[in-house]
Amino acid sequence: MQPKTSAQTNGQPDKVIRYSPPEIGKTVSVSFYLHQPHSIVSPTLEKKKSALLVVDGSLDKAKTDYVVFLLKKQLDNIHILNIGYGPKNLARVKQIWTSMLKVHPDVAVALGGGTTCDLVGFASSCYHRGLDCILFPTTLLSMVDACIGGKTGIDFGGVKNSIGQVHYAVESHCIFPFLDSLNQEELISGFSEVIKAAMLFDENLLQSIEKLEGSFNLGQDWFSVVSRGAELKAHFSEQPFSQRSKLLYGHNIGHGLETLSSIHRRHGDCVAVGMSYELAIGVVSGLVKREVWERQNKILKKFKLPTQLPANASFAKMKEKMRKYKLYKDDAYLFVIPERPGVIIEDGSGYYCRLSEKQLDTTFKEVNKLLI
Ligand SMILES: NC(=O)c1ccc[n+]([C@@H]2O[C@H](COP(=O)([O-])OP(=O)(O)OC[C@H]3O[C@@H](n4cnc5c(N)ncnc54)[C@H](O)[C@@H]3O)[C@@H](O)[C@H]2O)c1
Structure with missing residues (x-):
């Protein structure tokens, strides 16, 4: 998915939501783009050198390529972990932690729906007691809900979201055309x-x-x-x-x-x-x-x-x-x-x-x- 010329934007989102949850004492942001931008404004990435990009691998590859294209404008060192789509469980969190230990990223980036955002958010919250996390939500639910509010977690012992942390994504980038491949239901x-x-x-x-x-x-x-x-x-x-x-x-x-x-x-x-x-x-x-x-x-x-x-x-x-x-x-x-x-x-x-x-x-x- 390369930026389309007819819909090019200069990286400025069409809507930016900034909010300051009292428990973290800082402001985080959610940016919405009506069209695919050919760059994003990311104060977080400007200060980072390496990123672990965790991807719901059942998405079309073009979306991953496109996010890599956006990230590369700000940092060179990008490691991709394709975790496929599956349960929100400890085994998959371990997979992310193992990659984090190997790569030592300065920031974790998630590309996927609420399942991927929750997994990456939770893994980041524990890694070195808190790694910055950026989300690229790909479902409508994750754009309006899961990428906001800091709740991260996994299902454990047969109980949904039973293990979790509050760990706010520093930035979320909601690229509306990502929804083009999602089914109506x-x-x-x-x-x-x-x-x-x-x-x-x-x-x-x-x-x-x-x-x-x-x-x-x-x-x-x-x-x-x-x-x-x-x-x-x-x-x-x-x-x-x-x-x-x-x-x-x-x-x-x-x-x-x-x-x-x-x-x-x-x-x-x-x-x-x-x-x-x-x-x-x-x-x-x-x-x-x-x-x-x-x-x-x-x-x-x-x-x-x-x-x-x-x-x-x-x-x-x-x-x-x-x-x-x-x-x-x-x-x-x-x-x-x-x-x-x-x-x-x-x-x-x-x-x-x-x-x-x-x-x-x-x-x-x-x-x-x-x-x-
Ligand atoms: N943290 C929170 O505040 C919060 C809020 C709401 C939901 N959640 C969690 O989110 C999870 C559900 O997430 P969800 O509904 O966003 O979906 P999901 O991440 O579970 O994905 C659902 C399906 O859609 C596919 N998919 C994702 N994006 C796609 C795209 N753009 N095109 C085609 N297919 C795509 C996935 O591969 C998967 O098959 C639940 O685990 C729920 O607990 C968390």
Whole structure:
């Protein structure tokens, strides 16, 4: 993938999001490019001599060649590690550490989706107690979510993201045309995180989403919406940790569904189902107007995101999983629910709607009637 003359940019991103998470005391950046730039502005790379570029090898080789082309403008010493695509496990982290020990890079660079970004971020966080890391996300989910907020981790002992660190990528470069090879289902699944952010924080963004065509394209409209979704997450990461659980809208039911071992579904699809059910819980509990839920679900359906639990998903089993999740406290299931776009329900002790086991069971029956 060489820069196209028709779409050349001078290295200046079309949008730069700078944010300063309180726990690191410095500013990190996420740059969005509508077209392929023929160079990137990277204050980090300017100071480095060698990089380990870790690549999801199932991507087309042209993407790797292109990122090497960009990196070479700033530093000569680039080592490529192709880790293919696979589980986010310790074996693959060890592979990265082994290369790091061999190469002694000044910076680690990831090219891939959330899986690769998480693996490289986690490996970097431990290597010599913290190596700078730059991300080139290649999925919509990783552009709007995984490359922002510093969360890195692997799945261990059968539990998703059970081992991890907070290690912010110093720079993320989101090159929109990288999404050209991603299938529609993968793209739209990641988009549920943008709809979530709009429901939680931004009525204007929700209106822009409503105006989009139902299928993804690489044009300016989608670019603006996607990069605004990323911006919301980044600015949210500037809040104290105690506030960040607001991002977990759709994630309680969504997590229950995602971790049911009998059912394999994309994270974003599970979040969409979670949003549908959790907002319905708000409706049934008298906290949310039915029109708000209908509006949200109309949007989810327009993008062909699921709004119903699969018929074979056992709610009893999902609750077992939910009881082990961070949104189960003091014998209550906690749900983050927007009352309307931009306004989150608060119960006096946090941004939650709390339901006991019994309340959840009763509410769930009513929710199912709403969803018919
Ligand atoms: N750290 C965070 O804050 C955070 C947030 C959300 C998700 N995640 C993690 O991200 C992971 C999921 O990542 P994901 O959904 O971005 O996808 P992924 O990295 O798991 O990739 C999904 C598939 O798409 C392929 N792919 C990636 N980019 C492509 C492209 N441009 N063209 C064609 N194929 C491409 C991959 O090879 C793979 O087959 C999960 O492990 C999740 O836990 C982390």
